[in-house]
Amino acid sequence: MDIPAGHYGDTPKTITAPAIPGYNSPSIIVTYGADGTPTITYANDPTKEVKLTDVLSYTRRSSGSSNTVKPVTPDEGVIEHKVQTIATYSDKPDVEIYQLGSDNKMSMVTNRMLKHQTNWYSDATITVDGVGYYRVATNEWAKVSQAYPYQALNLHIRTYDDSDKALYKAEDVVISNETLAPSSSWITDRETYVINNTKYYRVATNKFVSADDVYVYSPVNMVVTTHANTYTTVYTAKGAAVTNRSLMNDSSWKVDSITYINGDKYYRVATNEFVKASDVDVNNMI
Numbered sequence: 001m002d003i004p005a006g007h008y009g010d011t012p013k014t015i016t017a018p019a020i021p022g023y024n025s026p027s028i029i030v031t032y033g034a035d036g037t038p039t040i041t042y043a044n045d046p047t048k049e050v051k052l053t054d055v056l057s058y059t060r061r062s063s064g065s066s067n068t069v070k071p072v073t074p075d076e077g078v079i080e081h082k083v084q085t086i087a088t089y090s091d092k093p094d095v096e097i098y099q100l101g102s103d104n105k106m107s108m109v110t111n112r113m114l115k116h117q118t119n120w121y122s123d124a125t126i127t128v129d130g131v132g133y134y135r136v137a138t139n140e141w142a143k144v145s146q147a148y149p150y151q152a153l154n155l156h157i158r159t160y161d162d163s164d165k166a167l168y169k170a171e172d173v174v175i176s177n178e179t180l181a182p183s184s185s186w187i188t189d190r191e192t193y194v195i196n197n198t199k200y201y202r203v204a205t206n207k208f209v210s211a212d213d214v215y216v217y218s219p220v221n222m223v224v225t226t227h228a229n230t231y232t233t234v235y236t237a238k239g240a241a242v243t244n245r246s247l248m249n250d251s252s253w254k255v256d257s258i259t260y261i262n263g264d265k266y267y268r269v270a271t272n273e274f275v276k277a278s279d280v281d282v283n284n285m286i
Contacts, residue, residue, distance in 0.1 A: 002015075002028055003015070003038050003040065004030070004039065004121050004192075005036065006030070006032040006036065007032055007036055007049040007215075007260060007263050008032050008033060008036065008090070009211070009215070009260065010031075011199075011211065011212060011215045012029050012030065012031045012167060012193070012198060012199055013029070013030045013031075014027055014029050014030075014043055014113065014186070015027065015028050015029075015030060016043075016071075018230035019256070025247070026038050026043075027042075027044070028041065028042060028043055029041050029042075029046055029197070030198065031070075031193075035145065041193070043103070044199070045146070046193040046194075046197050047084075047132075047149050047193075048080070048082070048125065049082055049143065051241075052135055052202070053197070066212060069236065071224060075189065076127055076128065076129075076130075077104040077122070077126065077128055078126065078127075079124050079125075079126070080124060080125050080126065080187065081123060081124050081127050082123070082124060082125055083121075083123050083124075083153060083264065084122050084149045085119055085120070085121060085122070085135075085149065085150060085151070086115060086119070086120050086122050086134050086142075086149050086150070087117070087118070087119050087120070087147060087148055087150055087190075088114050088115065088116050088118050088120070088142075088147050088204055089116060089117070089146070089147070089148070089170055089171060089206070089210065090116060090117035090170075090206045090210075091116075091169065091171065091206060092116055092171070093116060093137070094113040094114060094115055094116050095113055095114040095116070095142050095143070095146040095147060096108050096109070096113055096142070096146070097109040097114060097136070097141065097142060098113060098133065098141045098142070098143075099114060099140065099141070099142050099216060100126070100128070100139055100141060104128065105128065105129070106108075106128050106129075106131075106133070106141065109286070112122075114142055114147075114240075115157060117205070117206075118137045119247035120134075120137055120142070120147070121136070122135055122149075122225050126141065129193070130144070130283065131133055131143060131145075132144035133142075133188055134146045134149075135162070140196055144206070146201070148170050148192055148194035149192065149193075149194070150191060150192040150194075150202075151190060151191050151192070152189065152190050153188065153189065153190060153191060154185070154187070154188075154189060155167035155187070155188050155201070155214065155216050156185060156187055156188075156216065156217050156218065156219055156257075157185070157186050157187075157188050157201055157203075157209075157214040157216055157217070158183065158184065158185045158186070158214060158215055158217055158237070159180050159181065159182055159183060159184050159186075159209070159213055159214050160182065160213060160214065160237055160238065161182045161183040161236075161237070161261055161271070161272045163212040164180065164181060164182060165179055165180040165182075165206045165209050165210070165214070166179060166210070166213070167179060167203075167207070167208065167209055168195050168200060168207075168208045168209075168210075169191065169206050169207070169208070170194055170195065170206055172194065172196065174209040175207065176235065178207070182202070183271055183272060184212055186201075186203040186214075188201035188202055188203055189202060190202045191211070192208070195208060195210075196210075198210065198211070198212070199270070201214065215237050215261075216259065216260075217257040217258060217259040218258045218259070219256065219257060219259065220255060220256065220258055221254075221255075221256065222254075222255045222267075222280060222282060222283070223253065223254055223282075223283040224249065224252070224253055224255055224269075224275070224280040224282055224283055225250065225251065225252045225253075225280060225281050225283045226247050226249055226250060226251050226275070226280050227245055227249060227250070227279065227280070227281070228249055228250040228275060229249060230249055231247065231249055232244040232247040232248075232249070232275055232279045233246055233271070233276075233279070234246055234247060234270075234273045234274065234278065235266065235273075235274045235275070235276070236272050236273070236274070237259070237261070237272055237274065238261070239261040239262055242273065247269070247275065251267040252283055253267075253275070253280075254269070255261040255267040255268060255269060256268055258277075259274070261274070264276060264277075264278075265277035265278075267279055
């Protein structure tokens with residue numbers, strides 16, 4: 001499968017292998033780091049990264065009989081080395097720790113646990129008896145169902161102006177009594193794919209907003225000047241041209257944000273009004 005180029009902040013791309021009659025096609029999810037480097041994970045388990053040596057397999061569709069072919073999953077009892085940071089849930093109890101025995105079975109550690117709402121370095125995963133585990137110390141494992149992986153970051157995000165934006169808990173539960181206002185700005189400290197298998201940003205303790213509902217920006221304090229020979233088109237945060245307004249030629253505008261829309265650099269000159277960087281000259285930084 002061909003991996004398309006992308007940029008940090010792009011919506012994750014789901015890529016599915018060509019269809020074969022009678023089989024389920026394997027799918028992957030592609031996300032992009034700050035430098036545009038893609039990260040590829042299994043669509044049916046976004047916590048597991050696809051390695052260059054992995055072989056993606058088709059699985060036969062069930063015929064309704066008892067001879068159903070199970071989807072291909074990582075080998076039982078095989079340690080898969082994967083460095084990531086995980087967090088225990090803030091609204092759930094402390095997490096049990098397990099040890100892997102010589103018989104390839106897990107047994108619970110009785111004298112300590114992982115505190116809820118704590119972060120842990122994990123360097124490996126394993127599946128035992130159909131249950132996934134994260135390794136958090138030498139032969140100490142926590143169940144995948146009791147923690148979630150995330151990537152630490154420090155970004156400014158702003159909600160799109162079309163509606164209030166839903167908030168979710170990391171447990172994939174919508175918060176019914178709270179939303180984010182349109183065009184409101186937030187600082188996010190982590191992203192995760194544990195909710196709906198898509199990217200979400202954390203904006204408060206156990207409060208996450210979909211990456212599809214916000215855009216990443218950099219705050220600035222600067223002035224730009226439109227070109228002298230033409231009026232300048234204004235765009236929304238989603239890249240749509242504003243049809244009833246433009247900026248006069250050779251006029252100066254204060255800019256408070258820089259963002260990238262479909263890979264192009266834009267400056268914000270008003271609430272939900274942006275100009276392309278290529279359409280203006282930077283006058284000065286205030």
